[in-house]
Amino acid sequence: MVGPEIERLIQLLSRLPGLGPRSARRAALRLVERRESLLIPLAAAMAEAADKVKTCPVCGNFDTVTPCAICADPRRDASLLCVVEDVAALWAMERTGSFKGRYAVLGGLLSALDGVGPEDLGIARLVERARDAAVAEVILATPATVEGQTTAHYIADHLADCAVSVTGLAHGVPVGGELDHLDEGTITAALRARRRF
DSSP states (O other), X not given: OOOHHHHXXXXXXXXXXXXXHHHHHHHHHHHHHTIIIIIHHHXXXXXXXXXXXXXXXXXXXXXXXXXXXXXXXXXXXXXXXXXXXXXXXXHHHHHHTOOOSEEEEOSSOOBXXXXXXXXXXXXXXXXXXXXXXXXXXXXEXXXXXXXXXXXXXXXXXXXXXXXXXXXXXXXXXXXXXXXXXXXXXXXXXXXXXXXXX
């Protein structure tokens, strides 16, 4: 039905999260239909990003400068180090505007099934950063999944001999959440993390 160039575009688009083959076909069609206003600028932006975006050697964030803008910002609190699974989690934390510390991006979670071990996540480098006298607290902001909690416990064990406080994000009822819509694990976590009014 279509030429190999369009078919390749569809195949590549279908690899993006949230885009299946049908959505990728619709996106490719829209891009080709709006070649001047969408396809050409998108191709240029992607080429520029591929050329200029780097991984920060300090925290693992993506930026066009090294170190990244977060690591280079002298206003950030160097005593707080927040450990996140990936750059998407870092960006989510930054969207809140409530965290003013620094980050360590793991690039994944420990998973024996997927063959992801501590050496794949740079945990030794994280422990070295935590040994810096400026760091007072390491916040483990890993997801509330089996892999996320396994990773958090592994990191906490390796930080035990560091002179830092190791904390984790609270888990439980989300703001605006109703109890009858929540799973049992979330309600149990909320009960365990209850606080005084």
